[in-house]
Amino acid sequence: MVALFVALAGSILSAQDPAWVGKTRFFGANDDQCVYEVKEDNVTLDFKEGVILSGKPVNPDRSQLTGTGLLIQNRKNVTIKNLTVKGYRFNVRVVNCENVRLINCQASASRTLRMANEGKAIDTFLDLRNIETWRTYGAGFWIEGSKDVSLTKCSANDAQNGVILVDSTGCTLLDNDFSFNSGWGICLGRSSDNQVIWNRADFCNRPWSGFWGGDSAGIAVADSSHRNYFVGNSMTHSGDGFFLTHKGDQFNEGTKTVTLHGPSNDNVIAYNDGSWSTANAFEGTFSTGNVYYQNWACDSAAAGFWLGYSDNSLVLDNKIYRDGTFGVAIEHGKQNLIQDNVINGTKGAAVGLWASGDWKAVARPSERNDVVGNKLKDNALAYDLRNGRGAYIKDTSVENSPARQMTESLVASAPNTSNRSETFTRTQLAKVKELLALRPKDFRYYRELDLPKGIGWLQAGDWAPTNFAGQLAAWRQPDPGCLEMYLLEAGVRIAAPNFVQYDPTPEDPHLVRISMKPEAADPGRDQPIQLNMATTDSKRRQQINTFLRTAVWNIKWFAWPRMTYDDVDGWKALFAGNPIATQTTRALGGDFTGRSPMAGVPSDHFALAAETKVKLEPGKYVFSSLSDDGIRVFLDGQEIISRWNHHGPTPDEATVTLDDQPHVIRVEYCQESGSAVLHFDWRKL
Template sequence: MLILPGVVALAAALPWPAQDLPRVVVDHDDFVLDRSCEVVIPAGLVLADRGDPGVIRIKASGIRVRFAAGSELRGAEPGTPWDRLEGVGIRLQGADGVVLEGLRVHGYRAAVHATACDRLTVAGADLSDNFRQRLRSTPLAEDGADWLWPHENDDNQWLERYGAALYLEDGSGTEVREVRVRRGQNGIVLDRMDGCRIYDNDCSFLSGWGLALWRSSDNLICRNAFDFCVRGYSHGVYNRGQDSAGILMFEQCCRNRIVLNSATHGGDGFFGFAGREALGESGRHPSEWYRRRGNNDNLLLANDFSWAAAHGIEMTFSFGNHFLGNRLEGNAICGIWGGYSQDCLIQDNDIAGNGEMGYGLERGGVNIDHSRGNRILGNRFHANRCGVHLWALPTDFAERPWGRANDLAATGNLVAGNRFEGDALALHLRGTAAVSWGGNELVGVERGVDAGAEARLETVPAPELPAVPEPGDLPGRSRPVGARPELAGRRSIVVGPWGPWDHEEPLLLLRAAGPGRREYEIHPSGLAPVWEAAPDHDPAVTVARQDLPAGGAALRFTAGRPGLHRLHGSVRAGDSLWPIDAWLVRADWQVRFFPWSVDPREDEEAWRRQAEGVEPFPAEGIDFSFGGGGPAGFLPPGHPAPAGLGSDHFGTLAETRLRLPAGRYRLRTISDDGIRVRVDGRAVVEDWTWHPPKEVVGVFELDREREVRIEVEHFELDGFARLTVGLEPEDG
């Protein structure tokens, strides 16, 4: 566990002795503080924000407010679901030079919200257990409703939709240090904040953003931990990230210095976007206003942006940024994604093992669409799916305001002085991308250069590389980079219904579900989980326990015979108790896999005819995690595979008959790509489209006990594939 100095030993960090401040007992809502004091809150008191925003309100400048030891401002009873938390704990407006120390604020949508407060100091605070959304994605499938929308915040949409531990707006000169945030969605938000110093904070294991900047410039951000700020990830199943990030930077944030931070295991490590106004998607400006408009001239130096669900660094439609001396390892899609970036310097970075879960050709170390004037110098590339990938293809973006104001020709790029070792491909050029290439060392690379017919590659002498600056004399004492080595790798990202697991609190998570079975993970190791069956638990469902190789334990529940079976009881592990109430279904299916050449979206009947003559095989259920390997591996031993059956362009037809009691039933499906499920000839589930792994649910009703016929149709276009069909009572 990362421990920041000052968070644990707060008293040693405070510059004033405790006895010099008068004590004030806060015991009701709308409590106004207008002078320096030490705040005392009676133990166990809950103060909901029901009046004007802010249980504690501060409007006086130049005062110092310190929480007494043991005092906590709490807006809801412990155990209240995080998505029901509302209100503001401490509200500041127009109060300059205020110092807040030792805050403990929990159970609100926003723990602290400050507006137009210059030179504010927040030190030594614990702002954990505030608002976060309940996630709909599961380890088995992504739900698109979980995607964040950081693209608008001029009217405090971030605060209203997503909450924050510390929300600062319309100010300058603020200092935030030694703030800890856990079990929330967003840590620190800077909205139109300039000239601030953010250091020695630990806002990790959050479901949104560790630090988020909106229209904020000239800030120093150093020595912070923003690790495991992630959603939309299930290891080996999907890697979406859903716009979560360790550090988020949106809408024209410039000249920020981001140094010696750790933002590993995020949706992105760093996610920067020029902004909708910058591109001309909102607001109206003269054409010249859009010239060189974006997140510009920022410095990212000596940070760790590894193990992200998507990208280590994403910075798009921006100019003059420097990415120097960073670690970018094991990011699922790519180390750096810099679409439409111009005049940027990418130097002296360690870029290794990126692109395992790339999206098409977007994979590997550095990927830049319409790269112009970018310099990629003196980096160490190792074992990436591709080292550097630059391209420029025709796009209608050139007709938008930003595209018209800025030259989009992909010229002036320099890739020099780099070492490529063990990469699948060193340099990939597509379209009209132009690159000068010189002084690069290739060791054990499968392919050196892949340049398309229109690309221009010029070999140049090895240039003299510019000096990379040292971090210099920075405030703070924390050393978060490399402080969590035991959690290296994306496998350590475990996302539950409320966000990422912190590898400390007990966790039960559905690991797998299939025909007549469910499997749960229990973390951490050493809890020795025990199953306690409820009276109406079906004895045909048995339980087996096993230890997991990576730590923790698993409980596997299996239905011993065909039919509909109730799994009902609790898992007890240490002081934790988790109820489980689910249904297991086993059925006798007949399944056919077949290759197709007729697109099922265009001619379904012709597509179905291509399955004629394919011999079906028996299965207890429909649960096929094809991945990228296709269906052949799911055929029983000795069962013939149809000629031409591969990993893409295949279909699935399956049918069963099952006797069910009267009632309403849910068909819960996960598919990639198209799916249709019929019950007695009527379509109950239908999503006949190309899509990533996606859950679709349909309902049908029986007025009496009887046998029903269930038919499944599924097609796969290309890439990853999945097909799961489950059945349960609607009230189960």
């Protein structure tokens, strides 16, 4: 049951004097209150750039925002135009309505869970499968129990969630911007037969476990959401670009059964871009009959398409380039068709159709899947069919993508899903073409814009990923000794101190790279730096304050035999022996998964010992690491971080007090198998 709301500033009636038109009004609200409530049907209300704010200023602690800015409840045929609402748990809330139109409305800076504090990430794994939890999160736009609601040219940024639909049907989201949020740009729960078309939901992400993700997504779909069309959306640089799943499941080893609750079925996902995601470009799990057609799934950290426990899916004619683990991955799925895709440069298998080696392979087998007409090139592996059965493989071309031996039990001699793509063409493709024709003339995918691209451009603000819209330059530090700026417009002047140099950037004319001039400084230091930028007319300015690190790491690389982690004498002997390679660099670590970290070093069972000497300002410092596998960190010979075992990417940190004397830092790291990650840094408190 929806609670009754108290309208603090009054109800909006068409006959009222429009005191809110073109004005900025300030009203706080508790969670059982709204500022304005629309109280009539069949009205058009043009706020003419009017603004509703929860405070003067809005509470900077966005996790404490409460109330609703504008409420439309139990109404029909209402149109709202040209309104800005900021600073509430729900900026705009539409409940039990029919035929509501929101046009050119802005609802940014709604309630948000903090994601970083003074530069330190705060891990929060979002609860995508519990709609009641969504209510505690809040949203820019919350639409519930409604039919035929449309949002056009609206925006909700710099918060946790852009727009959430619950128990709603027949709704259309067209030409909106829900980018730069820390949860979900667009989210559907128990909502079916909706159209989500030509929207921007880029950079929807949050820190998680030393990286990014935490079940954030550009577009998220859960709990019995069926027959929706997602067409033409840009959702890059997010946790998952697109994430579809169920409500829950029961894995019962005793009865050897897997029971799914609330799957989201028969959705069409076409002409979307989920590239540069920190997990999967597209994830669609525990579901049946979903179609993925003509999408971009490129340069993501994990899979292009991760469709675990999904059946009767169609993955047709997608561009899948340079993804981190798989091109298309379906564990424990059956009768899926992967057809006519281009899969290039995957670090793992181009196509994975497998099952675990336990009872789940019987309860939910990987079987009767078809892989036909695809073009595979430069993948670490063509197919991963472990513990599967009866897959039909007939691709157009397989180039520089080695294939494991496939036994008769793994492969079939005839197609299993011969009419799946024909069914899509006959029953759903016409609707896709109809929605393609609605592309706004000024719509551009993020990939088409002259803006920074790549996971490395994700930067964590306190409440949401850093939004560089309106700035002169986006900036990042790929390592502490270097600063990169991506100029967002022409004619920007940069004033920098004379101890830095401009490094060449032939790869991109928009990119400016700055580093310290070579010096013989030993020990290294953290040099404060201020950059001042201005337009040619000096009317717009931007200042960057950070530091450049001069410390140089001396690294020794080793190949280690298969000894145990507790072999203390063995590791001492290894690091005291002759290295297979040496290196001098200001940047220590990286993601070495599936590759050699440098020439002459193997791609697994390698180790390093790195040392540097620094002289820093006295005070407290946090030394932090992210490792996969073993890591030990020593400060002046004393071990301050120790995780010397086989593990996945895991963060560690230690707080120490430093004086103004030189200090020696030593990092020992080893990689055993699987993924390989090493990041190490320090910061002053």
